[in-house]
Amino acid sequence: MTRGRTLDHAAAVYDILSPLMLLGQEQMMARPCLKYLEDPVIHDVLDLGCGTGTLTLEIARLLTARCGQVVGIDAAPRMIEVARKKAGIIRNVRFDVVAAEALPYPDQSFDHVLSTFFFHHIDMELKLRAIDEAFRVLRPGGSLIIVDVDAPTNLFGRVCAWAGYYLFKQEEIRENIEGKLCLAAERSRFGAFKRLAHYQGYVSVLQLTKGF
Numbered sequence: 545m546t547r548g549r550t551l552d553h554a555a556a557v558y559d560i561l562s563p564l565m566l567l568g569q570e571q572m573m574a575r576p577c578l579k580y581l582e583d584p585v586i587h588d589v590l591d592l593g594c595g596t597g598t599l600t601l602e603i604a605r606l607l608t609a610r611c612g613q614v615v616g617i618d619a620a621p622r623m624i625e626v627a628r629k630k631a632g633i634i635r636n637v638r639f640d641v642v643a644a645e646a647l648p649y650p651d652q653s654f655d656h657v658l659s660t661f662f663f664h665h666i667d668m669e670l671k672l673r674a675i676d677e678a679f680r681v682l683r684p685g686g687s688l689i690i691v692d693v694d695a696p697t698n699l700f701g702r703v704c705a706w707a708g709y710y711l712f713k714q715e716e717i718r719e720n721i722e723g724k725l726c727l728a729a730e731r732s733r734f735g736a737f738k739r740l741a742h743y744q745g746y747v748s749v750l751q752l753t754k755g756f
Contacts, residue, residue, distance in 0.1 A: 574660050574691060577658045577660065578603070580687060580751075587610060593659055597637075597639060624639045645674045649681050651681065657686070660691040661692055663720065663728075671728040676733050679734055684754055687754070688734070688753075692720060692748065692750075693720040693747060701745020729752055734754065
């Protein structure tokens with residue numbers, strides 16, 4: 545269980561609504577996540593808040609040639625149910641009903657952790673806990689890549705970000721708009737982050753790397 549918001553109620557239509565909410569830019573925004581998986585040393589990947597598993601399955605295809613594995617987690621059982629059906633007989637992917645702030649995996653289990661549009665569903669306390677859990681399960685030298693709502697940098701970004709907040713009435717979105725996702729990254733066990741990209745004036749790609 546989690547105190548964060550889950551999207552069980554939207555599982556059946558999530559694959560339709562998600563591209564609409566992101567103005568068709570979802571693939572472009574996720575591209576930096578996939579770019580880092582091109583490194584041949586990466587074999588074990590964790591996808592936090594995987595939803596219906598669309599990106600997770602794309603990662604599985606990228607890892608097939610090097611016999612890599614990807615685990616997608618989400619606290620919403622219906623989301624995981626849809627993801628498992630989509631995966632079919634793909635063998636190098638697994639979907640678990642798990643809360644990101646309480647990962648059941650051993651220390652240093654993964655080469656890489658990523659998250660797309662998950663952290664605006666959890667409050668500041670859970671943001672910190674989830675980022676620290678990612679640090680724990682990462683192997684030294686591994687990175688956590690986060691794609692999510694961030695403090696807006698232009699008029700279009702402010703309109704989009706605040707429209708999302710007023711539409712869904714989520715204080716967790718307001719926290720991201722106020723820059724608290726980046727603050728959580730700085731306060732985490734990683735201690736620092738890099739902003740790899742910034743899209744539409746309100747979505748950032750953050751990289752947090754675990755030292756050796």
